[in-house]
Amino acid sequence: MLGFMAASVMVLGACGGTDSDDAATDDTAASDTGSSDTGSSDTGSSDKPFEGVTLKFGKAPHGEDEKDNWNKWLGEFTEQTGIKVELTQVPWDQLEALYTANFASDEPYDVTYQTSAHLTLFGEQGSFEDLTGRIAGEDFAVDRPNFPDGVINASVYNGKLYGLPFVVGTTAMFVNKDMFTSAGVNIPSSGDELIKAAKAIMKDQKAKGNKDVWGFYVPRTVADYGWYWNLSDVHNRNGDFLSADGKTATMDSDAVKGAAQYAADLICKEKVQPENGLYNREAAIELFKAGKLAMIQDEPSRVKTFKDEGLPFEWDIAMPVGYQGKATQFATTGHWTISAKSKNADAAWEFVKWLSSAEFNSTYNQRYGFVPARLDADASGGDEMLARNASWVAVWDGLRTSPKVNQLLDPYGQALEAAASCKTSVDDAFAKAQKQAAEILAG
Amino acid sequence: MTTTSATPEWAQLTMSPDECARERSRFRRHALKPIIGFLGPFLFLWTLFLAVPMGWATWLSFNEGGLVSDAKFVGFKNWTTFLNNDELRTAIKNTSVYVVVAITVVFGLGLILAALLNNNKKSQNFFKVALYFPLLIPPIMAGMIFFFLTHYDMGVINLLLQTAGQDRVNFLGANPNALMTIAGLEVWRGLGFWVLFYLAGLQSVPTDLIDAGKIDGARNTRRFLRISLPTLRPLMLFALVIALIFNFQLFDSVQALTKGGPTLGTTSIVWFIYKQLFTFQQSGVAYATSLALLLLVVALTIFAYGFLGHRKDGLK
Numbered sequence: 179m180l181g182f183m184a185a186s187v188m189v190l191g192a193c194g195g196t197d198s199d200d201a202a203t204d205d206t207a208a209s210d211t212g213s214s215d216t217g218s219s220d221t222g223s224s225d226k227p228f229e230g231v232t233l234k235f236g237k238a239p240h241g242e243d244e245k246d247n248w249n250k251w252l253g254e255f256t257e258q259t260g261i262k263v264e265l266t267q268v269p270w271d272q273l274e275a276l277y278t279a280n281f282a283s284d285e286p287y288d289v290t291y292q293t294s295a296h297l298t299l300f301g302e303q304g305s306f307e308d309l310t311g312r313i314a315g316e317d318f319a320v321d322r323p324n325f326p327d328g329v330i331n332a333s334v335y336n337g338k339l340y341g342l343p344f345v346v347g348t349t350a351m352f353v354n355k356d357m358f359t360s361a362g363v364n365i366p367s368s369g370d371e372l373i374k375a376a377k378a379i380m381k382d383q384k385a386k387g388n389k390d391v392w393g394f395y396v397p398r399t400v401a402d403y404g405w406y407w408n409l410s411d412v413h414n415r416n417g418d419f420l421s422a423d424g425k426t427a428t429m430d431s432d433a434v435k436g437a438a439q440y441a442a443d444l445i446c447k448e449k450v451q452p453e454n455g456l457y458n459r460e461a462a463i464e465l466f467k468a469g470k471l472a473m474i475q476d477e478p479s480r481v482k483t484f485k486d487e488g489l490p491f492e493w494d495i496a497m498p499v500g501y502q503g504k505a506t507q508f509a510t511t512g513h514w515t516i517s518a519k520s521k522n523a524d525a526a527w528e529f530v531k532w533l534s535s536a537e538f539n540s541t542y543n544q545r546y547g548f549v550p551a552r553l554d555a556d557a558s559g560g561d562e563m564l565a566r567n568a569s570w571v572a573v574w575d576g577l578r579t580s581p582k583v584n585q586l587l588d589p590y591g592q593a594l595e596a597a598a599s600c601k602t603s604v605d606d607a608f609a610k611a612q613k614q615a616a617e618i619l620a621g
Numbered sequence: 622m623t624t625t626s627a628t629p630e631w632a633q634l635t636m637s638p639d640e641c642a643r644e645r646s647r648f649r650r651h652a653l654k655p656i657i658g659f660l661g662p663f664l665f666l667w668t669l670f671l672a673v674p675m676g677w678a679t680w681l682s683f684n685e686g687g688l689v690s691d692a693k694f695v696g697f698k699n700w701t702t703f704l705n706n707d708e709l710r711t712a713i714k715n716t717s718v719y720v721v722v723a724i725t726v727v728f729g730l731g732l733i734l735a736a737l738l739n740n741n742k743k744s745q746n747f748f749k750v751a752l753y754f755p756l757l758i759p760p761i762m763a764g765m766i767f768f769f770l771t772h773y774d775m776g777v778i779n780l781l782l783q784t785a786g787q788d789r790v791n792f793l794g795a796n797p798n799a800l801m802t803i804a805g806l807e808v809w810r811g812l813g814f815w816v817l818f819y820l821a822g823l824q825s826v827p828t829d830l831i832d833a834g835k836i837d838g839a840r841n842t843r844r845f846l847r848i849s850l851p852t853l854r855p856l857m858l859f860a861l862v863i864a865l866i867f868n869f870q871l872f873d874s875v876q877a878l879t880k881g882g883p884t885l886g887t888t889s890i891v892w893f894i895y896k897q898l899f900t901f902q903q904s905g906v907a908y909a910t911s912l913a914l915l916l917l918v919v920a921l922t923i924f925a926y927g928f929l930g931h932r933k934d935g936l937k
Binding site: 271274275278281282299300303304305399400401453454455456457458461464465581584585588592595596599601602610614621 | 686688689690691702707708772773774791793794795876879880881882883884885895896898899900901902903
């Protein structure tokens with residue numbers, strides 16, 4: 179059974195094995211072609227105090243080319259500091275299993291990338307060092323003012339900061355401008371306008387013989403993290419799935435149910451979005467690229483991909499529409515963490531500082547389209563679309579971290595999927611979610 | 622003239638109680654050596670990879686944490702938590718439906734194909750390899766193959782349906798299609814194994830019984846139903862037990878194709894355990910559920926033996 183298998187893994191982990199390393203050997207890239215001597219003592223010279231140290235680095239990728247990019251970036255870091263870094267790419271869909279095994283072992287990754295959904299899940303179990311002291315230190319005094327307090331505070335739990343914010347996620351609405359021009363409609367800025375525009379485009383395309391064109395798509399299934407794409411609309415309605423103190427579930431609130439009803443109506447009533455489950459996120463991206471979808475909400479990392487691929491029509495990004503015109507941005511935050519068991523914690527902090535620098539933040543986000551957590555980084559690199567995306571951080575209202583957030587988002591996602599399936603009412607779905615969430619919080 | 626001793630020879634073999642105990646002990650040591658030699662490696666691995674993890678899992682089912690963080694004893698809390706979990710009830714229902722459908726279909730098809738192959742010696746080897754081949758494909762790869770077979774827009778099956786003028790089918794995004802698609806994938810993967818298994822069984826049916834049936838005028842179908850099938854009963858019992866154990870552990874295809882959706886329609890017991898253990902870090906609940914699943918499979922195994930094993934009317 180899986181539990182016994184996990185127990186076996188833990189037995190081996192306790193013996194010093196690093197199972198997840200083995201599991202992802204093929205995806206491991208070292209920043210240096212020399213020998214690996216993880217755990218060696220800090221014996222470098224004063225300008226490179228950590229020369230000879232090897233750090234283990236775990237990260238889930240934001241793009242298919244990330245491994246190649248890291249080889250280049252980590253090489254530069256090694257040249258500057260003498261610290262070697264071994265990267266293991268952790269697949270998103272196995273992330274929790276691999277990190278659990280890794281953090282249970284005696285030699286976990288020294289540095290990892292964690293979203294706000296996982297930061298305190300593992301942090302509260304003692305996996306990460308509290309960085310509160312380090313970011314208040316002299317060696318970070320110049321950098322610290324560039325990190326807005328709002329971004330830092332969203333990642334603090336019980337007075338502890340388990341990871342230094344690196345990116346603030348946003349989502350964008352990709353629009354097929356040719357379809358809008360053809361139908362004579364403008365890019366929508368509210369929920370009602372979106373429905374009208376989508377219907378007009380579908381009608382126009384149908385008149386031109388393109389029957390299988392849809393107006394809009396955003397994932398509503400648990401498999402594609404439906405909650406992730408829906409919570410901005412809950413925030414637009416001045417609500418959330420948890421109370422401000424994080425102690426009470428509010429999944430049956432008007433804001434949550436209103437956002438879910440709008441999501442369900444797009445599919446069940448207005449019929450401008452395909453039936454839930456017909457197309458997953460990637461399949462819908464293919465629909466958009468094939469000119470069969472007018473609007474799709476996705477992550478801005480697609481901007482560069484679409485530009486590289488050269489879509490056969492005019493397209494643009496727009497702020498995802500909001501309730502009655504109020505639009506906020508929602509996404510998780512990405513952080514750099516240092517393992518509480520790291521034998522090279524100071525070298526790991528050196529690496530985290532480098533990763534969080536304005537220079538690296540700009541380089542990374544000019545490729546992957548996220549908004550930097552620090553104010554002095556330039557994520558656009560002159561790209562007008564990415565610059566616009568970065569400006570949306572002004573209305574960012576992201577996910578507050580909490581060790582139970584994964585558990586709580588599960589019934590939320592299940593309820594949203596059930597409502598979007600058109601077979602369960604929003605009231606019934608979210609009454610059940612509220613009951614489950616209350617049990618989770620009570621447990 | 623030869624002088625003989627007054628004491629008989631056998632009497633000279635008599636040992637003192639101490640000597641006897643020493644000899645018995647020596648004999649036991651001697652006899653134990655090969656036993657330990659043969660069983661030792663297995664017992665070592667069994668202890669390391671089964672007994673210790675099971676014991677540890679049992680202990681952790683009464684604790685919170687214990688993997689990444691320190692264990693904290695909570696008594697029966699995890700057991701009451703999972704027993705009251707709606708999602709687990711759905712998972713048990715889904716897994717049970719899947720087990721019944723998958724085992725019925727794979728055994729039915731397996732028997733039919735084995736009987737056909739048994740009567741067709743000419744191309745038997747080709748079909749044996751062809752049928753067994755899917756089992757050699759890694760589960761995740763098999764999932765990907767099925768994903769592209771059943772894709773709504775680009776899937777081969779839907780393209781064929783469209784060509785035939787039929788509506789496309791949403792195989793993975795609607796219920797109960799998704800669970801049936803997963804059952805189809807597992808049947809496809811397992812079919813070759815069961816065909817070979819039953820073929821071996823059919824080939825071991827005594828030919829004199831078949832010949833006697835022919836002389837009595839029994840046709841092919843009747844000979845299969847009345848002679849071959851009853852002979853296969855002990856084999857079928859073993860097959861049922863193995864199939865129950867494997868199918869109750871449904872996970873790979875759920876992970877590859879549906880992630881438990883849509884609307885929990887393909888959530889299996891092991892998928893539930895996986896989520897509790899890794900996604901939610903509720904290791905105690907996961908271990909309690911794992912142990913309950915073990916007990917369930919053991920109970921079903923005993924039931925299967927009772928149902929098929931104690932029947933006396935079949936040929937043995």
